[in-house]
Amino acid sequence: MLWSTILLGLSFSLSVQGDVTKDRDERLKTAVVLDTPTTGASTTPDGRAFLKLARVDGTTGSQIVEVVGDDQTLVSYPNDDWNSWNASTDSAADSEKKYVSANAQRVGPDGNLWVVDSGDLHGFSNSSKLISFNLTTNEVQRIYYLGDVTTRNGSINDVRFNGKYAYLTEYTIGSIIVLDLETGDARMVLREHKSTVASMPLSAEGHLLRAQSTGEFEFIHADQEEVSPDGKYFYYQPGNGYMSRIETKYLNDALKNDTTADLLPNYVEPFSLTPSTGGSAIDAEGNIYYSDGDRQEIRILAPNGTTTLLVRDERLLWVDAIWLDTNQRLWLCASQLNRSNRFLQPNNQSNTIEKPIYVYNIDVGHSPPRLDHA
Template sequence: MKRTSIAGRRRGVAASTLGPVLLFFLSCGASAANAQQMRDLTVEFQSPSLIINGITTTPSGRKFVVIQPLTAKQPQVAEITTGEPIAYPNAAWNGRKPSEDGSIRFVGVNSLRVGPDGMLWVVDRGAPGIGKALVPGGPKLIRIDLANNKVTRIYDLSTVAQGKSFVDDVRFNGKHAYLTDAGRPAIIVLDLETGNARRILENHPSTVAHRPLTAEGKQLRDSEGKPIIIHADQLEVSADGKWLFYQPCTGPMSRIETRYLDDPTLTPDALDRNVQSFADTPSTGGTAIDANGTIYSSDTNRSRILKIAEDGSISTLIADPRLAWVDAMWIDDSRKLWMPAAQLNRVAGLNDSVDAVYWPVTVYSIEIGEKPVRR
């Protein structure tokens, strides 16, 4: 593939309800193969009250989730054991009062993942919601030791996340962490040794959202009817660490060699010349990447999971109406792709003030037969 530079949610619908879903699928003209694929979905966890938009697991089987709380009593980060998820690493971290600063409390967690070091890493955007003001000390990256369940380091991102910033997600590559800013479009490069951070590709066409954000055939709008805009969002690092793939929430996906990201001496123009177009992706909830270089991307508009090959070509892994806004996905060591069907497009704040969530919210998985990449 030729590379070119870029310038410029109702209660009562259970996940086990397959018959009506099949009828829906067939009535829409889906193939028998796709209808068969629906049976491959495994229900890993369900919640009657929590919006779960991200999941990560450990080799020993521990499971951690990100929750977008609907009430002040709901945690933002939790461990799934038995029954309801338990606030993690403790209730204090999940119990910030509005008058408190955000330096040692979660303000607005957007993503988490078990890193290549076996630690749990949590991205705090630093604001209580999209378009909300940043809380002092709020934007940060938190490292938690899973052996003792203690926070071992907090990377303050206040110097690079300001104004309308919305720190979104993170991936790792050696001593560097790459984060996306979905509010003030940019990539943040963080030196994990020194804690120094800098912004690159700021307001670059590859980090700015140019298309309407849609899901299930409808454009997302806030409580005032304004279109939701999410800039630099999903990102993945290749297995060999050579490439960073990234995109605004509405696509398309671009890539750049990490050696350019890691070089603080490069000018914006030099970085710009090395950005390549990669794949024409649609509105996306989340991504994951396997050891063979295939990127899995959730198509929020058509409720499906796409596979993006190393040449940028796109195919469909599975299409299923239950996969409503699959957000931050995860590939575990048993070669399963975990998919939290968060239904974010159905919550009132993103659905023109209309609450349309179908409970329970479900985390699904599907066998993909490929090893994960720990980045």
């Protein structure tokens, strides 16, 4: 009887493992096909779709584009001028109204398109900025210049919203930036705290990554971030994983209160032993979806800290900046970023990206929180 029980348990274990490790999952549907990597998609409720193109494969051109028509034409957004940065010829004034180094884009809860521009602070102090575009007029609504906050060495990475506040991760120093969207006041907090600084290099497809330019291991500090649907918690982590959380009331108060800012490390809680990942998204129930760059998986992190597998598929190579649309579909950009010219490749190749590049959809049966985006 005992042996039968053991065999039954073994059989179940092997069956589950077989589902986990299969190479293809038919639930993945192709949404967009590209000839250059994309590290982020976002959509509006009426069906407009935007992409952040990562020029890490030797291609040049627009950084932020809209996908237009059945033939999926990529159109510079909001226009060619914003996408025309040339470091050799453009001025400091140009850097204030062009994408110098766009790092993320997303439709916000106000229905505007928000673009995070890391900029180039060594030569252009106002190039580090958060830009809001009105999607009705396709014109700039407001620009928040953050060079004075990020300092010369900081690089903003991504943004999330919580009422009148925005939170941005900063990945070269390791910090969080709190921004008052009404006043424009901003402050860097948790600078070089253990929760914002990567303890290990990035990894993907089972390998630790080294920078092409230096040969050194690549560390990405504060990167992924989400706000709980009720606005109570801010979740964040470095690129190599290990997610923490903090109550947003402390972040918000720290914007103006020096004492609270100094005490913020006392309010940080470890939350989950997440892996090296490219991106995340959150749904209205507070489930966080994140990619596992080593296992080509998308996993679900519940509000109680437990994790489950959503999908594993060999095509999910470095899924970056996951997006959940109003049709309850995750948008998964298989960017292959680890195979790009940013990192050392086998046999001294400049990059090993296999084209075309795919953006996939998968139904998850959950909607995005209204706090996060329209």
